[in-house]
Amino acid sequence: MSILVNRNTRLLVQGITGQSGAFHARGCMEYGTNVVAGVTPGKGKQSFDGKVPIYDTVSEARKQTGSNATMIFVPAPFAADAILEAADAGIELIVCITEGIPVMDMMRVKEVLRTSKSRLIGPNCPGIITPGECKIGIMPGYIHKRGNVGVISRSGTLTYEAVWQLTQRGYGQSTCIGVGGDPIHGTSHLDAVKMFAEDAETKALILIGEIGGSGEEEAAVWIKTNLKKPVCAFIAGATAPPGRRMGHAGAIVAGSSGTAAAKIEAMKAAGIAVAETPATIAETLIKVFKN
Amino acid sequence: MNIHEYQAKELFQRFGVASPKGLPADTPEEAEKVATDLKTSHLVVKAQIHAGGRGKGVFKNGLKGGVRLCSSPAEARELAQNMLGHFLVTNQTGPDGRLVRKVMVAESVEIQREVYFAILMDRETGVPVVVVSTEGGVDIETVAEKSPDKIYREKVPPLLGMQPYMALKLARQLEFSGDQLKAAAKLIQNVYKLFSTLDCSLVEINPLVVTKSGEVLALDAKFEFDDNALYRHPEIVAMRDENEEDPREVEASKFSLNYIGLDGDIACLVNGAGLAMATMDIIKYAGGRPANFLDVGGGASEEQVTEAFKILISDKNVKAILVNIFGGIMRCDVIAQGIINAVRAVTLPVPLVVRLEGTNVDQGKKLLTESKLPIRAAADLAEAAKLVVAAARGA
Numbered sequence: 001m002s003i004l005v006n007r008n009t010r011l012l013v014q015g016i017t018g019q020s021g022a023f024h025a026r027g028c029m030e031y032g033t034n035v036v037a038g039v040t041p042g043k044g045k046q047s048f049d050g051k052v053p054i055y056d057t058v059s060e061a062r063k064q065t066g067s068n069a070t071m072i073f074v075p076a077p078f079a080a081d082a083i084l085e086a087a088d089a090g091i092e093l094i095v096c097i098t099e100g101i102p103v104m105d106m107m108r109v110k111e112v113l114r115t116s117k118s119r120l121i122g123p124n125c126p127g128i129i130t131p132g133e134c135k136i137g138i139m140p141g142y143i144h145k146r147g148n149v150g151v152i153s154r155s156g157t158l159t160y161e162a163v164w165q166l167t168q169r170g171y172g173q174s175t176c177i178g179v180g181g182d183p184i185h186g187t188s189h190l191d192a193v194k195m196f197a198e199d200a201e202t203k204a205l206i207l208i209g210e211i212g213g214s215g216e217e218e219a220a221v222w223i224k225t226n227l228k229k230p231v232c233a234f235i236a237g238a239t240a241p242p243g244r245r246m247g248h249a250g251a252i253v254a255g256s257s258g259t260a261a262a263k264i265e266a267m268k269a270a271g272i273a274v275a276e277t278p279a280t281i282a283e284t285l286i287k288v289f290k291n
Numbered sequence: 292m293n294i295h296e297y298q299a300k301e302l303f304q305r306f307g308v309a310s311p312k313g314l315p316a317d318t319p320e321e322a323e324k325v326a327t328d329l330k331t332s333h334l335v336v337k338a339q340i341h342a343g344g345r346g347k348g349v350f351k352n353g354l355k356g357g358v359r360l361c362s363s364p365a366e367a368r369e370l371a372q373n374m375l376g377h378f379l380v381t382n383q384t385g386p387d388g389r390l391v392r393k394v395m396v397a398e399s400v401e402i403q404r405e406v407y408f409a410i411l412m413d414r415e416t417g418v419p420v421v422v423v424s425t426e427g428g429v430d431i432e433t434v435a436e437k438s439p440d441k442i443y444r445e446k447v448p449p450l451l452g453m454q455p456y457m458a459l460k461l462a463r464q465l466e467f468s469g470d471q472l473k474a475a476a477k478l479i480q481n482v483y484k485l486f487s488t489l490d491c492s493l494v495e496i497n498p499l500v501v502t503k504s505g506e507v508l509a510l511d512a513k514f515e516f517d518d519n520a521l522y523r524h525p526e527i528v529a530m531r532d533e534n535e536e537d538p539r540e541v542e543a544s545k546f547s548l549n550y551i552g553l554d555g556d557i558a559c560l561v562n563g564a565g566l567a568m569a570t571m572d573i574i575k576y577a578g579g580r581p582a583n584f585l586d587v588g589g590g591a592s593e594e595q596v597t598e599a600f601k602i603l604i605s606d607k608n609v610k611a612i613l614v615n616i617f618g619g620i621m622r623c624d625v626i627a628q629g630i631i632n633a634v635r636a637v638t639l640p641v642p643l644v645v646r647l648e649g650t651n652v653d654q655g656k657k658l659l660t661e662s663k664l665p666i667r668a669a670a671d672l673a674e675a676a677k678l679v680v681a682a683a684r685g686a
Contacts, residue, residue: 027620076519102520103412104490110417111449140619140650155565157617161672164617164648181564183414210565213414236568239553239575240584247549247564247586249519250414260572277576278569279673 001201002130002175003150003192004093004119005069009134012037012067012091014058014074014082016048021073024097024138025052028071031135037061059089069093071127071136079123080105087118094186095136096122103249106184113186120186124248126156126178137178139163147172149285150196152189152219153208154181155248158236158278162206165282171289174202181248183212189219197227204230204289206281207272211237212251212258217266224270232285233267234275235260292516294530295339297395299512306485308478310509313397315339322371325396326364334361335399336370338379340389341535348381350374351388357381360399367396392534400508405498406465407431410447410483412492412517419447419486421479423465427498453483465499467507474507475499482509489527490520539583539602546598548587555580556610557683558603560596562587562621570615573672579680582609591621596629597636604640611683613675614645623647623655631662642667642682646675 011028015021016038025048029035037055038048044056055061058070070091074082079098086094101123113120121128127137131144143160145167153159159178166173177192179185189207196202205227209216216235223231238260240246242253253259267274275284294302297315304310312329316322326334338345338357345357354373361367371394378388405427413420424442426434434441443464447453455476462475478499486494493515500510521528533541543550549564553571557579561567564586571581583606587599603612616626630645646669647655659666667682669675 024620077522100519102490102523103492103517104487104520107412107417107419107449138620143619143649153565155563157561157563157619158565158569160617160619160649161566161569183412184417208565210568234569236565236572239571239581240568241551241553244551244584245518246551246568246584249517251564251568277573277673277676278566279573279671279676 001199002133003195003199003202004175004177005128005130005134005136007034007133009069009136010034010036010065010067011136012039012058012061012065012070014039014070014072014086016040016052016054016073017043018073018075022048024071024073027138027141028135031141033134033136036065036067058085058091062089062091067091069136070095072096072098074098076100076102080109083109083120084112087113087116091118094118094120095125095127096120097125097127097138099124101182103182103184106182110184110186121177122180122185124182125180125185126159128175128177130175131173139176143167144176145172147174148201148203149173149206150199150202150204151176151206151208152192152196153178154210154250155208155236158208161278162208162234162281166285169282169286171282171286174199179215181250183250189215190222193219193223193227197229202229204285205232206285207231207233208281209233209235209263210248210251211240211246211253211260214258216263220266220270220272223272230273230285230288232273232275232281232288234278234281235263235267236278292518292521292527292531293341293535294514294527295341295393295532296337296511297339297393298530299514300395302485302489302514303509303512307481308485308509309474309507311398311400313395315393315395316371317375317393319368319372319375322394322396323364323368326367329396329398331398332362333399333401334363334367335359335397336361336367336374337395337397338374338391339393339395340379340384340391341532342381342383342389344381344383345379348379348384351378351380357391371396390534400500400510401503402500403503404501407434407497408465408479408482408499409493409495409497410486410491413446416446418449421445421447421461423461425466427500431497447483452487453480455480471501471505471507478507478509489524490517491515492517539606542602543585543599546595548585548595548599548602550602551584552606553581553583554608555582556608557679558582558606558609558612559615560585560587560599560603560612561615562591562617566615566617570613573676574613574680577676577680579676579683582606591629593629593632596626597633600633600637604637609641611642611644611679613679614643615672615675616647616649618647618649618651618655622651623649624651624658627655627658631658631664634664634666639665644669644675644679644682646672
């Protein structure tokens, strides 16, 4: 088992003919992901690399190929519309990689998704991977190894850091999910924790958070009373100055809320092992995992 | 992005949000003319800098207060003379203060009542939330602490926006009645229109005042704009004042580098925002102080890496540099070549520690070794932090 994606996932790529879209679609295909369709308006009936049919709209692509997940590489000004189009077509899992979508656009998307059956991951995220089965996103596939640790994070390279530490020490991952660095996003830390809680293959969890918002605290509160699996957390941004946006649109300490100290406190209060530095994330998990 | 008070006033005018009359001035003569045109003996001259605490600030030339009342155009001119071209020190500027390049001359109003009104994008619920309080003119966090029952919050349905009845309800919550109720409700609707049209993440009016003559006016305002949406608001981008920003950050933004200046002495260059923050944290953990946040992104070019190095070494406080790259899609050999070219292009005045991991890491390390440049290689993140802290201490 794993969560959300596996070898039965039939992936569609919105923006497949763009530079990043094409590059990463190929990366996913090389990894073994079943990419069944691409969407670029105006390029319908063409083919991507002679292997993947391109459609003008998501609904046509879905009808023709039965795709059940999409990866979005549409530029920021048009990405919110791309998410809405995928939801309208009934795509079950929408993974939006695009960075820089206006918050006001995401607010409307979020409102529409409340009554939709589609699940959104991202935006501004590295994607999701179930090692050996399905990679949807921009993460380097080879650093992963199949196993029992579920990984949830907001960012890209910091997640690779943690995953690589695990893999080097012989600990594989069930699924790794990047929820994204934007203030308004689809799947939250808590949503992901709940899915991992029910996944039999996942025996332990790594939760990587950063300053801003309260997604990590919400997850911690739920973990305290509901989760029996060992959890290790790392929170980035203890040295970030307040009021400044640290790269990610969502990584900002506003007034006294969203500080690293408050998040670490919440994690510890929930009995979660907190790694003191990003270099010791895997070690910290392995310690609690073994006990 | 921040804007000046006079620019906020321009936006209020555009959206029909009532606020006291006033205009900016670059010279004492202009200040006098603005004051004359206002046709009132109740005047205020305000230094235009981005930092807060202006009222209680002190100019380096001895003038007390960056916000001063006066009663004639001649006085306004004299105050402007003493503010323009002088440094104002407030509790937010640091000891060097901020050079005042503009003042705003406005009508000063006699206040009968002050309330608090704000609209912000609430990330937990993903909808705009209006926050109002009858306790205006003081810091809202203080009110939240001392009398939380005096703060009222209301969500705005994102697809509907602020409806007239909601604005009325909020105005009643602020204890407005009669003609003032209608004026306040109209102001609230117009502020919401401004908030949503201009992609704000915060509009805070503190205080919103009732004057002795019964007018409802936005007296002071704070705006925050969503950087992601600036592409569709060129008029807001035009309000950017680079003089108010850290020159290192202005330079970095020209090359699309995500840079934030700090006051430590260990510079860092990292790919990815999360890892960049974590790198700052581990420097501190190892006993050092980070000089900056710098995310070169997932697809940095050689030119960007070179420019990034130039910005890092232009900071005279910097005693050592740490490059921390986790090559995913970005290959380590490409990064290594970028570093080598950058180091050759700029003479490196301080020790450089490099930690590479990920795709093609062996080729990357080989390139660095063969370059014969004085680069200290670290095997992992923990070692990198230790090495760079030691290097900054001259070890």
